Amino acid sequence: MEAALRILGDGLSIAALAIIASTAQSAWKRIPKGARIPMQWGLDGRPTWRASKGVGLLAIPVLAILILLSFTLTQLTYRVDGASAVIVLCVRATLAAALALSQLVHLRKVMETLSDEGDL
Numbered sequence: 001m002e003a004a005l006r007i008l009g010d011g012l013s014i015a016a017l018a019i020i021a022s023t024a025q026s027a028w029k030r031i032p033k034g035a036r037i038p039m040q041w042g043l044d045g046r047p048t049w050r051a052s053k054g055v056g057l058l059a060i061p062v063l064a065i066l067i068l069l070s071f072t073l074t075q076l077t078y079r080v081d082g083a084s085a086v087i088v089l090c091v092r093a094t095l096a097a098a099l100a101l102s103q104l105v106h107l108r109k110v111m112e113t114l115s116d117e118g119d120l
Contacts, residue, residue, distance in 0.1 A: 002079070006075050006085070009071065009072075009075070012092060012093050013072065013092060015096070016099055017064060019103070020103045023103055023107055024107075027111070031119075032120075035119050036050035036052065037051050037052070037114075038050050038056075038114075039059075041109065060103045060106060064100075064103070071092050071095075075088065
């Protein structure tokens with residue numbers, strides 16, 4: 001059962017990473033070279049700081065890979081059983097969904113901001 005839960009967790013991680021990577025690639029194609037990517041917005045809705053295109057579009061994918069891959073590597077090294085395996089699966093599923101959602105929300109806001117500024 002633990003192996004099945006680990007494989008299910010790997011599948012969820014792969015699905016989340018696929019969503020994250022495909023949205024980053026789509027945004028990369030639409031955003032012109034040299035554009036500065038908004039990374040954070042203030043209470044007034046305007047960007048408070050920006051990053052280069054590479055950093056702005058690859059920050060969440062790289063972070064997601066590191067976090068989700070750490071679960072895979074940890075589960076290959078340490079055995080979890082019973083209720084612990086279910087808890088680990090729940091944590092992995094929640095993190096995978098949260099990372100994918102954060103990518104989608106961030107890119108939507110980036111596209112809106114760049115479109116409003118006339119950079120798209």
